[in-house]
Structures are given as C-alpha cells and as structure tokens.
Amino acid sequence: MEKYQKVYRSDYEQWYRDNRNYREKVKNAPGRLKYHLMPETGWLNDPNGLCQKDGTYHIYYQYTPFEPTGEIKLWGHYATKDFIHYEDRGPFLFPDHDYDAHGVYSGSAFVENGTIHYFYTGNIKLFDRDDYDYITAGRGSNTLHFTSRDGDAAGAKELIFTNRDYPQDVSCHVRDPKVFKRNGAYYMVLGARDRESRGLVLLYRSDDLKNWKYYSRITTKEPFGYMWECPDLFELDGQLCMLSCPQGVGPQGIDYRNVHQCTVMPLSCDFERNSCEIEEEKIRMVDRGFDFYAPQTFCDEKGRRILIGWMGIPDAEYGNPTVEDGWQHALTLPRELHMKDGRLIQTPIEELNMLRSEGYSYESKEELNEAGEEQLVFEAEICFHSSNDNSCDDTVIELRKGTELIYSRRDGLLTLSLKEGGYGRTERSVKVEALRNLRIYSDTTSLEIFVNDGEEVFTTRVYGKRGGFRIDGGCSAKVRIYRMNSFIIDREPGRPEAEKQKGLCAIGEALIDFIPERKGQRLKDVTAFKRAAGGAPANVAGAVSRLGLPARLLTKTGNDAFGDYLIECFTAAGIDTSFIKRDSIKETPLAFVSLAEDGNRDFQFYRKNSADLFYSPEEVTSEVLDGCGILHFGSVDLVESPMKEAHRKLIRMAADKEILISFDPNLRLSLWKDDVKLKETVLEFMPQADIVKISEEELEFITGKTEIKEALPELLQGKTRCVLYTRGRDGAAAYTEQWSVSRPGLRVEARDTTGAGDSFTGAFLSRLLSYGITDITEISIGQMEDFLDFANAYAARTTMAEGGLTAMASKQAFEEWMRRK
Known part of the structure; x- marks a missing residue:
C-alpha cells in the first residue's frame, strides 16, 4: 500500500496474511494498554460512527493497520455489548472509491428505523500542479453517505457534497459531518475553515437524510482559531451545546496550552428562524490533559449521552515511544455526559466497575503511604475532607514515580506534572475552587483523572515504568484502590477466514x-x-x-x-x-x-x-x-x-x-x-x-x-x-x-x-x-x-x-x- 493510492479489502487481507510477525511484535510490546481500545497494529486516531443498534455498541475509528504514523486512512471497527468484552471486527471502510481514494476521513452514524446511516469525509489530494497550497486549492473534501442494517455490511457509497456545494467563501477544508434530528428535520454540522482562515461550522438541513441544503453557519463574533474540526451538536439536560476542536487558538494563561484545542460551546438556537448563536463567555475546555482530541458523542438505548475521544492529538511537540514497537495511540474510556450549572460534567460509565478486581481501602494518607502501593494499572478514588470546608491544603499526589498531581490552595490550581516518562509532556493546570475528590484511572501508559465528580478531566499518555502511589501535604483523605482487569478482546471477527x-x-x-x-x-x-x-x-x-x-x-x-x-x-x-x-x-x-x-x-x-x-x-x-x-x-x-x-x-x-x-x-x-x-x-x-x-x-x-x-x-x-x-x-x-x-x-x-x-x-x-x-x-x-x-x-x-x-x-x-x- 502507498499513500494516495486506493486500498481495497483484498489488499488488506493479503497484507494481513503476510504480516503475522508484525502482529506478534505489537501484541507483545511492553507499553500495550490493558483497558483501553488500541489498534491491533499501526495507527489509531479519531473515533467515528459511534452508535448503538439492537443492544450492540459500534465503535469505529480512524485507522492505519500498516504502520504507526497514519499515512493511509481506513475505518477500524470494535463492537461490544457491555464495554468490557469487545470484538475487533477489522477494517470497515476502505479508501477504494474515486471520491475517497486518498483517505476515508472522520464521520458519524445516525440510527433510524432499523438502519444505520453513515456520513463521512472522503479526501482527495490533487497533484496536477505544483502551486497548490492545499487550503484554498488542490484538495477535494467530499461528503459521502452509505447505510448498513447490522453495522458490518456497508452499502454503496453515495456522494452528497463536493467542494462546489459549500459556500464560496469557505476553503477546501470542510470535513467531519455529524447529524442530529430536531423537530422532525435533520441537520448536519461540518467543520470548516473559511478563506480568511477563520474557523466555523457549516449547518445543512434535510427532510429525508438524502437531499441536503445549506442552512446556516455557526461561529464566534471574533475569530477563534483558523479551523474547527469534529463538530458535534446535541442537547444535554435541556442545554443545546456543541463540541468542536478549534485549531490555531493560542495559549491564554493556563488555558489552551496544547497545539490544538477541544472545547464545549453552549448555544442559543431557533432552528425555525435559522438563528444560532454561541454563548462565547461560556466556552470551556473539555479536557485539561496533553492527549485529548476529536471526541464524538452518541445517545445510547438507555438514554445516556456517551463520549469517547482520541487519546492523542495531531501536530504535538511531544511523542510516543510506542512508534518503535509498531503502534500508536488509543481511545479514551467512555464517559457519560451531563450539564450542571452551565458546566460539562464527565463521569466514567458505570460498566467500567466490572473491570475492578481486588479492592483496598485506606482510611488516611498515612495508611496509604505505609502500604507502599506500586501498581501501574489501577483505579483510585480519593475523598478529601477537613473539619472546615471539605477540601484540603497544599497537596502532592504521586501517581507513579515522576508523575504528580500538585494542588495549591492559595492559587486554586491543580497541576499535572510529568517529570519522568513524558516524552516532551511537562505540565498542565486547571483552576478549581476546592479539591474535594478525584477518580483516577491509571493504565500501563495512560492516565485519566476526573476532578470533583467530573467537573474537570486530565487525559494523558505517560511512559514512566516505576510504580508508586502516595499522598503528601496538608490534607486528610480516604482512598479506595482497585486492581483492574483487562478488556477481553476477540480479534477473530476481523481476521481473514484462514487466519482465524x-x-x-x-x-x-x-x-x-x-x-x-x-x-x-x-x-x-x-x-x-x-x-x-x-x-x-x-x-x-x-x-x-x-x-x-x-x-x-x-x-x-x-x-x-x-x-x-x-x-x-x-x-x-x-x-x-x-x-x-x-x-x-x-x-x-x-x-x-x-x-x-x-x-x-x-x-x-x-x-x-x-x-x-x-x-x-x-x-x-x-x-x-x-x-x-x-x-x-x-x-x-x-x-x-x-x-x-x-x-x-x-x-x-x-x-x-x-x-x-x-x-x-x-x-x-x-x-x-x-x-x-x-x-x-x-x-x-x-x-x-x-x-x-x-x-x-x-x-x-x-x-x-x-x-x-x-x-x-x-x-x-x-x-x-x-x-x-x-x-x-x-x-x-x-x-x-x-x-x-x-x-x-x-x-x-x-x-x-x-x-x-x-x-x-x-x-x-x-x-x-x-x-x-x-x-x-x-x-x-x-x-x-x-x-x-x-x-x-x-x-x-x-x-x-x-x-x-x-x-x-x-x-x-x-x-x-x-x-x-
């Protein structure tokens, strides 16, 4: 396979038969995660097409099985009924058509009347001239649609939009369609960059999921980055809000420290009058860590709004040593979303409790420190308390050797500090009024830290190999630690028949x-x-x-x-x-x-x-x-x-x-x-x-x-x-x-x-x-x-x-x- 060449299922199956040693190498690599979804080999990035149908959750994702830097874009596919046992069903979508020959980029799924409708971006890059900037010219961003009854067998691809169907003031960068339904009509949001390098979201409307017309655009009064990727518009606890990933937003104090951002934007919209405004003063970061991008949400059959993100980020100045072992990146744990007092609340879904193995309770930090916890793979719940205000004073929590959470009560700052195993990752901080509780998920090479019942979250990869969990400083704390079992992943469904x-x-x-x-x-x-x-x-x-x-x-x-x-x-x-x-x-x-x-x-x-x-x-x-x-x-x-x-x-x-x-x-x-x-x-x-x-x-x-x-x-x-x-x-x-x-x-x-x-x-x-x-x-x-x-x-x-x-x-x-x- 070569970049900018079509890839067919038969090409993949031949590659799979010829590369058993590569799969064994990755399988046995020391940094593999225990309870996060990763690529079997190669590269993973954006979650795509998240949905549930007939009790089965379908998790698709941007995927390159062939090598760990993401040169060729397919969709991979995991399926699960309980978020513990998974089937790796292999590549689902291939760049095998004239409209997507240079990559099947990100997209989404919409389930209705027993059918899953998929919408995604097909990438085309032109090489007939040498003066293309690939922003205003030289790139085809096609929006395509296909359907499936079972989430496995994909129907014929149908072209919905080409560059000619987008507004004239918009650049070639239009991608990542997501569909939602409101008052009997269907709306599609597309991330975009205009010709003045201003980020925005395009809004299209349809009565039948097939015929779409341009409806409106959503953006801020003042420029906020040059491109808004991965938009996701939904209602949450009575509040209409939009997740998106603005590129080109510079640092503002402790905020927006990553090269690209992920934000939640509350909206005030009247779809009948074609009016939609962002409550700009309420824009907030979704995650405070080093490795979080391109999240996608969906509503499951229980009525929960669930988010899964990419535990990675494009164009970062820091790296991942897993590349040397032939793989890179993972998906975050699934999180249930709520809106409370204007804030996005993220909590790990309850199914993850089934991963818990042995549990240990410590009534004080002294008891914890004396125990000498040295595990790398665990879940920890920490409840801070004092006689006055249910918080704590200056505190240092060591999560593993060289990785700390540092709380300064005077500054009201909680800082994640990586002094060992960061591979370029250093510090990220968030302002908190008080530190009441933490829920920490530590995997072999990752951390997801939920602060104050999910009001803030840090997500990061970390490669320090020396365990060590302790709490020091002016606080009282009760701690519950669980050993964590691994996901059970059946890779048979996605293998060629002879390899099963x-x-x-x-x-x-x-x-x-x-x-x-x-x-x-x-x-x-x-x-x-x-x-x-x-x-x-x-x-x-x-x-x-x-x-x-x-x-x-x-x-x-x-x-x-x-x-x-x-x-x-x-x-x-x-x-x-x-x-x-x-x-x-x-x-x-x-x-x-x-x-x-x-x-x-x-x-x-x-x-x-x-x-x-x-x-x-x-x-x-x-x-x-x-x-x-x-x-x-x-x-x-x-x-x-x-x-x-x-x-x-x-x-x-x-x-x-x-x-x-x-x-x-x-x-x-x-x-x-x-x-x-x-x-x-x-x-x-x-x-x-x-x-x-x-x-x-x-x-x-x-x-x-x-x-x-x-x-x-x-x-x-x-x-x-x-x-x-x-x-x-x-x-x-x-x-x-x-x-x-x-x-x-x-x-x-x-x-x-x-x-x-x-x-x-x-x-x-x-x-x-x-x-x-x-x-x-x-x-x-x-x-x-x-x-x-x-x-x-x-x-x-x-x-x-x-x-x-x-x-x-x-x-x-x-x-x-x-x-x-």
Missing part, C-alpha cells in the same frame, strides 16, 4: 457451587455460604476463555435468578453463551460444598429437576461447532436423558468435522443410582475421544487397575491417542502409544481445590488451540512437557483462590504471577 483462531466448544452441566465461608466444618454445621458459578464443562470453557481464546458452552439453565447469575458470570468470563438455553419449568442445579482445611472438598447436589439434563438433540444445531477446534465433555450429564442424546449427536458432528474431542470422566458417584451403569457409560464414551483426562481417584474405578501403565491398554482404545493422568499437587503425566512424559506439580498454599482439574484441562486444551494442533500424534515430547508445565501451573494458581471459575486467572494475571515465581 479456533476455539473450544464444551457441553454439559452448569451449576452454582455454594462454598462455606469457613473451612473445616461438616456440611450440616455450615451457617454461611458464598456462591460461585461452576460445572466442570463450564469451568473448562472458562479457563480457555480467561486464557484469551474463544470458548462456548452448550447447556440449559432454569429461567430463574440462579440461571441469570450463571449467564452473567459466564459472559463476564468471556464464554460465548449464545447456545445456552433457558427452561421455564426445570430448575438451575445447585451444589453445596464443604471444604477441609487443606482445600479438599465434598459435594451435596440439588439437581432432581435439573434443566441441563433436558438440553435436547434438536437444540444442537449445525452452527454450534463453527470456529471450534476442540469439543470437550464429561460424564455428569451422561445419565439417561435428552442431554445424553445431545452429547451423542454433537460427538458425531465433531468427528465428521475432524475436530479434536476431549473427555474428562469427572466422576460424581452420588449423582448416579447405579455405579455399574456409570462405569458402562464412561467406557462407552471414552473411546470416542482423542484425549482422555483421568485422575488418580478415577483410575481404579474405571479400569480396575491401580497403576496407570497397567491400565493404558484399556484407556488407549478406539479414537483415544492421548491419556492425561493427573495427580493433584504431585503433577501430571501424558501417555501415548509411542511415549510418556511426566512433569512435577507447582507447590502452592491451596485455599480451595474446586475446579483445579478443570483449570488443568482448560489450560492444556488452550495450548493445543494456540498451537493450532489438529492431530494429537503430532505433539513432540518437548511440546508435551511445556503443555503439562503450563497446565500444572495454571491449576496451582486456581487453587490459591476460592471458587472454580471465579478463581481462574486472566492471561495477563497468570503471566504476571508466573514471572514472579
């Missing part, structure tokens, strides 16, 4: 484990329990998903509160729950667990009317194995029931598709009325699996042998080519017809062994999926040693927390834990 990562399909029981608050009690003596989502197949799917690979679960729950809880937990763990059925008559199964002091447990099941047993073969549809490389099941749901027949059908489908099949007997004798029938069932299904995982306790019951080597002839039957033999904390072994491998376990202090075997199985299967192994006999001895070590370690890590699925570590947390071992 295969995942796991698990079928079987899903239930709730009720775990005692105290260990060492008999079940009848337990007075308090904590609930945890469980079920062996669900746990295996959860381990695979938590380790960053696709996983889905086939089961049925009751249409009850317990079923709701399971669905929420599975979704939060990243499991695909779209094939889970609900039953209004049958019930969600429960298990009550008693824990010994060493973490071992005993079960009491409540599943006489269990919904999972009624998952029928008819509900196993043809697409359930799409994108799957492994099918996993156990024996709990193989009692005589519709679910047993569903297993048979699914196993036949997997065999026909040459998908690896994994079986864990996971014996629960109390669930079977007849031990002989259980053994017969296990021996029937076991030979249908490529991989069989069996524990020390299960070996004698199934084979009648106490030594694994003596039992192997009975285990390596039918399709079975590999037997995994687990011995708890003593490790695990693998046996094939050709060789055997044994690896020791990882010794830890176990709190709860619930789900340990499932996490071992899930971790092992995740390695098969990661390496793309489709034939179990192709695994080398060295690979098997690595796979067993990985699975042993992951199982050990799981036993260190309570619960099964909830105890399983994310890929990030597990890797960090292993580095410390």
Whole structure:
C-alpha cells in the first residue's frame, strides 16, 4: 500500500496474511494498554460512527493497520455489548472509491428505523500542479453517505457534497459531518475553515437524510482559531451545546496550552428562524490533559449521552515511544455526559466497575503511604475532607514515580506534572475552587483523572515504568484502590477466514457451587455460604476463555435468578453463551460444598429437576461447532436423558468435522443410582475421544487397575491417542502409544481445590488451540512437557483462590504471577 493510492479489502487481507510477525511484535510490546481500545497494529486516531443498534455498541475509528504514523486512512471497527468484552471486527471502510481514494476521513452514524446511516469525509489530494497550497486549492473534501442494517455490511457509497456545494467563501477544508434530528428535520454540522482562515461550522438541513441544503453557519463574533474540526451538536439536560476542536487558538494563561484545542460551546438556537448563536463567555475546555482530541458523542438505548475521544492529538511537540514497537495511540474510556450549572460534567460509565478486581481501602494518607502501593494499572478514588470546608491544603499526589498531581490552595490550581516518562509532556493546570475528590484511572501508559465528580478531566499518555502511589501535604483523605482487569478482546471477527483462531466448544452441566465461608466444618454445621458459578464443562470453557481464546458452552439453565447469575458470570468470563438455553419449568442445579482445611472438598447436589439434563438433540444445531477446534465433555450429564442424546449427536458432528474431542470422566458417584451403569457409560464414551483426562481417584474405578501403565491398554482404545493422568499437587503425566512424559506439580498454599482439574484441562486444551494442533500424534515430547508445565501451573494458581471459575486467572494475571515465581 502507498499513500494516495486506493486500498481495497483484498489488499488488506493479503497484507494481513503476510504480516503475522508484525502482529506478534505489537501484541507483545511492553507499553500495550490493558483497558483501553488500541489498534491491533499501526495507527489509531479519531473515533467515528459511534452508535448503538439492537443492544450492540459500534465503535469505529480512524485507522492505519500498516504502520504507526497514519499515512493511509481506513475505518477500524470494535463492537461490544457491555464495554468490557469487545470484538475487533477489522477494517470497515476502505479508501477504494474515486471520491475517497486518498483517505476515508472522520464521520458519524445516525440510527433510524432499523438502519444505520453513515456520513463521512472522503479526501482527495490533487497533484496536477505544483502551486497548490492545499487550503484554498488542490484538495477535494467530499461528503459521502452509505447505510448498513447490522453495522458490518456497508452499502454503496453515495456522494452528497463536493467542494462546489459549500459556500464560496469557505476553503477546501470542510470535513467531519455529524447529524442530529430536531423537530422532525435533520441537520448536519461540518467543520470548516473559511478563506480568511477563520474557523466555523457549516449547518445543512434535510427532510429525508438524502437531499441536503445549506442552512446556516455557526461561529464566534471574533475569530477563534483558523479551523474547527469534529463538530458535534446535541442537547444535554435541556442545554443545546456543541463540541468542536478549534485549531490555531493560542495559549491564554493556563488555558489552551496544547497545539490544538477541544472545547464545549453552549448555544442559543431557533432552528425555525435559522438563528444560532454561541454563548462565547461560556466556552470551556473539555479536557485539561496533553492527549485529548476529536471526541464524538452518541445517545445510547438507555438514554445516556456517551463520549469517547482520541487519546492523542495531531501536530504535538511531544511523542510516543510506542512508534518503535509498531503502534500508536488509543481511545479514551467512555464517559457519560451531563450539564450542571452551565458546566460539562464527565463521569466514567458505570460498566467500567466490572473491570475492578481486588479492592483496598485506606482510611488516611498515612495508611496509604505505609502500604507502599506500586501498581501501574489501577483505579483510585480519593475523598478529601477537613473539619472546615471539605477540601484540603497544599497537596502532592504521586501517581507513579515522576508523575504528580500538585494542588495549591492559595492559587486554586491543580497541576499535572510529568517529570519522568513524558516524552516532551511537562505540565498542565486547571483552576478549581476546592479539591474535594478525584477518580483516577491509571493504565500501563495512560492516565485519566476526573476532578470533583467530573467537573474537570486530565487525559494523558505517560511512559514512566516505576510504580508508586502516595499522598503528601496538608490534607486528610480516604482512598479506595482497585486492581483492574483487562478488556477481553476477540480479534477473530476481523481476521481473514484462514487466519482465524479456533476455539473450544464444551457441553454439559452448569451449576452454582455454594462454598462455606469457613473451612473445616461438616456440611450440616455450615451457617454461611458464598456462591460461585461452576460445572466442570463450564469451568473448562472458562479457563480457555480467561486464557484469551474463544470458548462456548452448550447447556440449559432454569429461567430463574440462579440461571441469570450463571449467564452473567459466564459472559463476564468471556464464554460465548449464545447456545445456552433457558427452561421455564426445570430448575438451575445447585451444589453445596464443604471444604477441609487443606482445600479438599465434598459435594451435596440439588439437581432432581435439573434443566441441563433436558438440553435436547434438536437444540444442537449445525452452527454450534463453527470456529471450534476442540469439543470437550464429561460424564455428569451422561445419565439417561435428552442431554445424553445431545452429547451423542454433537460427538458425531465433531468427528465428521475432524475436530479434536476431549473427555474428562469427572466422576460424581452420588449423582448416579447405579455405579455399574456409570462405569458402562464412561467406557462407552471414552473411546470416542482423542484425549482422555483421568485422575488418580478415577483410575481404579474405571479400569480396575491401580497403576496407570497397567491400565493404558484399556484407556488407549478406539479414537483415544492421548491419556492425561493427573495427580493433584504431585503433577501430571501424558501417555501415548509411542511415549510418556511426566512433569512435577507447582507447590502452592491451596485455599480451595474446586475446579483445579478443570483449570488443568482448560489450560492444556488452550495450548493445543494456540498451537493450532489438529492431530494429537503430532505433539513432540518437548511440546508435551511445556503443555503439562503450563497446565500444572495454571491449576496451582486456581487453587490459591476460592471458587472454580471465579478463581481462574486472566492471561495477563497468570503471566504476571508466573514471572514472579
């Protein structure tokens, strides 16, 4: 690909196939953010086309996957239902037309009557003369429109405006259309620069979203910058206001210190009389940090006005070292907007609370400082207080080594100071009457700081690598700190089909484990329990998903509160729950667990009317194995029931598709009325699996042998080519017809062994999926040693927390834990 040449989807797909090493390099770069959206590779800037349709949020963005400086402009696409789990759906819009051949620039989306209408700027740069200034001549700024029903399949591009359709006194710089509806009519704002280098916004009107006429312009009485980019006009809490990014506004004291600005402008408009004036004395900066630009807002299906901005800025004098790793920039966290007393209030959306992991409270700054917090990735809530005025005196808050927030009560200034890792970023300040509270989101290489309930915000990139969080000075403060989990991003939807990562399909029981608050009690003596989502197949799917690979679960729950809880937990763990059925008559199964002091447990099941047993073969549809490389099941749901027949059908489908099949007997004798029938069932299904995982306790019951080597002839039957033999904390072994491998376990202090075997199985299967192994006999001895070590370690890590699925570590947390071992 070359700048100023058309780029087609086929060009991108060929590039994608040829650049796997580049993607791996960026994926493993140390500065990658944990809970912010970034480009998989290359460059990201303006958010575009933000909208929600049918429960799915669509986040498009200016994108260059090919390199990190933004030479070629596409639109990338993330989709989410909860702002925690995302699908990277890849490039959405390409510069493949005569009207946009030199870049699909920024634009917006408008949803109506089941259709998403997109409006964007197509850039054309002319080279037929050498005297173009590309301001008043030499540039084509085309406004285009297309539609989509689902946010993925784009319709034909339609030209709305060329330069000839803009007022004669306007330069070639017209871009970034945004549409809103008022009193039955549609209005479009376009950022513009006139021929006298004065910034303004053009306003167009339409009755049908297709035929547009010039209506008016919006600007200040006195010039305020030479170009207004990314205009966004909307009503917020009864106030009509406009966000825009004026370029060319010089510093005014502590205000407008960045090379380009982002402002909110209250408006007084009468659209019927074509009158719209800016309340100029109320123009304010949207963000006080170094890295905030081109925000876009939308109204979601809950009625919230949500803003997402570009965590970057064009033409800045400071830089980003991530360029050396092949990527640059990110999007801000989503923020809910309100207008209060004439001020724009920004608060992080409530969904972000789901990212919180461990939380720690400190009743004073002394207690905080003594704790020695050294994390880089966290959320912190600070409430300042005193006996007089609910504020504080001069205070220094160290966010990480070399990065400080400094409050001067005498001057009323709050200053963000970067003395380390700023790469040219130094200080930015804001005037505050008092410092009441702060909400701080610290990611690996970014900060978003919300001041006084969101009255002011600082957004910046920062590259200091030394953690250190403390508060000094004349203040009293209570602090709550949360460790933060990462976004869960599925990059499969956007990959060319041949490149897609295969995942796991698990079928079987899903239930709730009720775990005692105290260990060492008999079940009848337990007075308090904590609930945890469980079920062996669900746990295996959860381990695979938590380790960053696709996983889905086939089961049925009751249409009850317990079923709701399971669905929420599975979704939060990243499991695909779209094939889970609900039953209004049958019930969600429960298990009550008693824990010994060493973490071992005993079960009491409540599943006489269990919904999972009624998952029928008819509900196993043809697409359930799409994108799957492994099918996993156990024996709990193989009692005589519709679910047993569903297993048979699914196993036949997997065999026909040459998908690896994994079986864990996971014996629960109390669930079977007849031990002989259980053994017969296990021996029937076991030979249908490529991989069989069996524990020390299960070996004698199934084979009648106490030594694994003596039992192997009975285990390596039918399709079975590999037997995994687990011995708890003593490790695990693998046996094939050709060789055997044994690896020791990882010794830890176990709190709860619930789900340990499932996490071992899930971790092992995740390695098969990661390496793309489709034939179990192709695994080398060295690979098997690595796979067993990985699975042993992951199982050990799981036993260190309570619960099964909830105890399983994310890929990030597990890797960090292993580095410390």
